[in-house]
Amino acid sequence: MQADILAWLVPAAFATFSGAFLVLRLHGIGSYWWVASFGSAGLAFAATILPPPPPPFPAVKAVIEDILFLLALIFFAYGTTARFRRRPGRRVLGAILFVSTAGATVSALHGSVGREIVFVQTGCALILLEAARAMSGAQRHAGDKLLFALLLALVIGLSLQNILLAGSVSEPLTFENWRGSPWSHVFHMVSSVIGILFAVTILVSLGLDMIEKLRRFSEIDVLSGVLNRRGFEDAARSFEERATGSSAVMIVDVDRFKTINDDFGHAAGDLAIAGIGHLLETAVGRRGIVGRLGGEEFAVLLEDGDAREAHRFAEDLRRALGEIAWGPPLAGRRITASIGVSALRAGEPLADAMQRADANLYRAKRDGRDRVISGDRDESRAA
Structure with a gap:
């Protein structure tokens, strides 16, 4: 019971971040993409906590969770690159979403949870890699550089998880044993920590943006529009x-x-x-x-x-x-x-x-x- 209560803290934290970004956006700061990103991630984490339904619905539940995680990162990619007036490739992200979802769906229907996770984590890594490519060279301050570093760190982390998952699972993962497996705990721990780090880094970057904006405003002559x-x-x-x-x-x-x-x-x-x-x-x-x-x-x-x-x-x-x-x-x-x-x-x-x-x-x-x-x-x- 206590473990379940603690598990719900993760989606609650993501929902809180989504609400915070919504408040900021209504005041002209940030992006609605981040609202959608952390909102989708919160829903995805909430869905993973729920017990699996009776067959054949566990596969359907798993695919819905996968799509929510993939969409959360796509929204995140758009929100992050929009800060630099850039966009990730729509066709690239569309192809990643399609292939990852298709692979995860087929794997889930065949009861192969391990392959399903590999497909989803590979898709997540590729989405983040595309976001990093789009924002490469456009970092303006320390917050942006930290955000870029986190993107690359998560890409590397997801890739390593896939390698370890493919090579060290002694018994096949199923919908029944997944929730209590070490891989489930690692997935939730890494994803929640990285997600919270992303949110905090974004908030720091927005704060630095405001400081820079105020500094520039203090150096502008309001009447003429040139520097004072x-x-x-x-x-x-x-x-x-x-x-x-x-x-x-x-x-x-x-x-x-x-x-x-x-x-x-x-x-x-x-x-x-x-x-x-x-x-x-x-x-x-x-x-x-x-x-x-x-x-x-x-x-x-x-x-x-x-x-x-x-x-x-x-x-x-x-x-x-x-x-x-x-x-x-x-x-x-x-x-x-x-x-x-x-x-x-x-x-x-x-x-x-x-x-x-x-x-x-x-x-x-x-x-x-x-x-x-x-x-x-x-x-x-x-x-």
Whole structure:
């Protein structure tokens, strides 16, 4: 009686995890696949605890349990790979499910419990292997790496169980003696421990995702959509550690921004900042880093290009900004910017290059605005 009560703790734990993932998903975290996965596993474990029905139904019960376990791992594969915007092969999983179920069904109908287990465990191992293939190389943090390691560990464990099961069973396993056999205890112990480890690892990974999301959010300027000063400095510091080629920095300052707020209101000024942030982010793309230093001032770190290329790039930005046709309340208003550019010399701190770019920006303001000035290439161009 006590053993039966303890046995029911396993499906209860899986049902609890399924409910926890459901609550998280309703709050926009995680995946419904994990809800279905742990729910199916809970049902499968619950079915194994129930005593076998009278013949010929034990085979039917066993096949239902097998399908539930296989579906639980298929759902798990979809949920795990969806974290990385990837998917396992549908045809591959469909073929594994069909062959494993067919083999297990034929074995169960012939009363060969050992062969049935081998078919199911082989199918489970192949499903997990396909999930590992789909998520290979996409791990983002320690939680993802642990999840990947657990997938491979379970594949190896299931394979070893199959080898041992095929080579060391002295008497044939039947539906009557399976429940009390050592193999039943090993199967339940390994499956429940690995399942709980998977659930805990997923929860840890989701927690790390939230921490990373909050960290990124703290580095984003909400109004412009680009990095704030702190985020720009952190990203630039990371770039300095890995930089190998030529690069340049530019300071972009909107001309006469105060008149925009005075003439059209602060909502119009916010619209201009958002539009300029979008323009810079789109133009720079993966070539560099964009940040809002404060007010109407932006910084761009161009990671690939010398001073001449940076100057041309800044000119393109200046022209593109001046050609924007703003909607209400800025309809008809032409917004321009002055840009100071400086090359980032090998081995020098970014702050030194930004100081030169800032000095060039003030020269552009003094010389009439709406122009680019580069100290590394003493050249300016008016609109």
